[in-house]
Amino acid sequence: MTIIDTLLEPRWIITVNDDNEVLENHSLAIHNGVIVDILPTQQASKQYQANNTLQLEGHALLPGFINSHTHAAMSLYRGLADDLPLMEWLQEHIWPAEQQHTNQEFVKVGTQLAIAEMLRSGTTCFNDMYFFPDETAKIATEIGIRACVGLIVIDFPTVWANDADEYIHKGLQLHDQLRHQSLITTAFAPHAPYTVSDAPLQKILTLSEELDIPVHMHIHETTDEVNDAIKTTGKRPLQRLSELGALSPQLIAVHMTQLVQNEIDSLATQGAHIVHCPESNQKLASGLCPVQDLLDAGINVALGTDGAASNNDLDMLGEMRSAALLGKIASMDAQAVNATTALRMATINGAKALGIDVVTGSLEVGKAADISAIQLNSIETQPLYDPVSQLVYAAGREQITHVWVAGKHLLNSRKLTSIDEVSLLADVATWQIRINNS
Numbered sequence: 001m002t003i004i005d006t007l008l009e010p011r012w013i014i015t016v017n018d019d020n021e022v023l024e025n026h027s028l029a030i031h032n033g034v035i036v037d038i039l040p041t042q043q044a045s046k047q048y049q050a051n052n053t054l055q056l057e058g059h060a061l062l063p064g065f066i067n068s069h070t071h072a073a074m075s076l077y078r079g080l081a082d083d084l085p086l087m088e089w090l091q092e093h094i095w096p097a098e099q100q101h102t103n104q105e106f107v108k109v110g111t112q113l114a115i116a117e118m119l120r121s122g123t124t125c126f127n128d129m130y131f132f133p134d135e136t137a138k139i140a141t142e143i144g145i146r147a148c149v150g151l152i153v154i155d156f157p158t159v160w161a162n163d164a165d166e167y168i169h170k171g172l173q174l175h176d177q178l179r180h181q182s183l184i185t186t187a188f189a190p191h192a193p194y195t196v197s198d199a200p201l202q203k204i205l206t207l208s209e210e211l212d213i214p215v216h217m218h219i220h221e222t223t224d225e226v227n228d229a230i231k232t233t234g235k236r237p238l239q240r241l242s243e244l245g246a247l248s249p250q251l252i253a254v255h256m257t258q259l260v261q262n263e264i265d266s267l268a269t270q271g272a273h274i275v276h277c278p279e280s281n282q283k284l285a286s287g288l289c290p291v292q293d294l295l296d297a298g299i300n301v302a303l304g305t306d307g308a309a310s311n312n313d314l315d316m317l318g319e320m321r322s323a324a325l326l327g328k329i330a331s332m333d334a335q336a337v338n339a340t341t342a343l344r345m346a347t348i349n350g351a352k353a354l355g356i357d358v359v360t361g362s363l364e365v366g367k368a369a370d371i372s373a374i375q376l377n378s379i380e381t382q383p384l385y386d387p388v389s390q391l392v393y394a395a396g397r398e399q400i401t402h403v404w405v406a407g408k409h410l411l412n413s414r415k416l417t418s419i420d421e422v423s424l425l426a427d428v429a430t431w432q433i434r435i436n437n438s
């Protein structure tokens with residue numbers, strides 16, 4: 001008998017490995033935060049003596065979701081301004097609110113709220129872009145969730161920095177501080193082509209190559225963005241980025257609702273990653289990302305919620321369903337973005353985009369125990385012919401019962417173990433009053 005930390009005994013294990021295997025009546029063994037074995041349950045009980053054994057009858061285990069694009073702290077602006085197009089929403093509501101309210105304390109509480117919501121919906125890793133990324137990293141580490149923290153860069157002054165050079169300088173300092181953190185990685189996060197000029201972009205691209213970290217950017221989010229760029233620069237934003245040398249496997253291009261065939265071809269050739277945010281794109285009426293065309297071209301497409309101010313939730317189960325449904329409309333093909341594809345976009349494809357697929361993104365021996373358990377024997381997902389179909393097309397996040405990150409049990413029977421929910425809600429209420437009164 002081998003002694004291990006934890007043995008999980010679910011009905012199904014949805015591995016999201018290369019063969020998309022779904023195993024029935026198998027157990028998953030965790031030791032020192034790592035998946036050390038996946039084997040038939042009968043065999044597991046003979047082979048392992050676990051300090052904790054959890055029987056999960058009627059449950060499926062799946063890899064924790066990777067929310068590949070969000071602005072966690074913006075949870076405090078959830079519902080502040082709805083039913084508006086992107087630029088009006090940004091310029092008349094979000095940017096003024098940020099100028100007035102966003103500070104370190106705001107980011108602390110907003111990020112805690114976002115992480116609490118993400119854990120309660122099965123997300124174990126998020127790719128963030130916001131001010132005070134030092135605070136985001138600190139909160140994520142304290143709670144124990146995995147994160148890629150965006151080193152934000154924007155041309156104009158904000159509470160975080162005064163000019164592009166200062167943003168880059170502070171980003172580099174933070175990257176240095178975080179280098180040895182096991183759960184936190186970093187990416188440069190130039191906000192968008194229309195808010196970051198050539199000189200800082202060039203600097204970022206050189207640094208990203210030197211440091212081997214991704215560049216995470218909103219690109220081609222709306223037709224207006226593309227048309228305005230043509231007016232002012234004579235080029236589509238992707239053309240300009242391509243000339244700067246930005247198209248590479250380091251690029252995490254978010255949204256991409258406006259793409260023509262030669263752009264898709266060059267993104268594929270250069271190995272860039274794309275993050276699709278179907279609900280944010282629908283809510284801001286930004287446009288349709290041609291997801292199936294991108295996948296057919298061999299591009300890695302991941303999935304993100306965007307911030308809670310434009311979604312308005314951080315629910316990757318809902319996002320998978322939206323991606324699958326919207327993908328069919330975008331292609332006018334019911335076979336487009338099938339359930340398995342949507343699940344891969346929400347898990348392993350995100351890990352690939354963030355460059356952490358050797359660590360997470362699927363349930364395989366040797367990877368970190370970043371796992372969620374979903375209860376599928378409830379009314380809402382019965383009868384059950386295919387667990388992946390239920391997961392994508394029928395299940396709700398309330399059915400997520402347990403979550404582990406690197407083997408740490410962060411959600412236990414829907415209770416958060418590393419967040420004080422009562423004091424978090426009190427802090428959120430204080431911010432609501434402050435923002436409401438202004």
Ligand SMILES: [Zn+2]
Pocket residue numbers: 069070071218306307
């Ligand atoms: Zn965004």
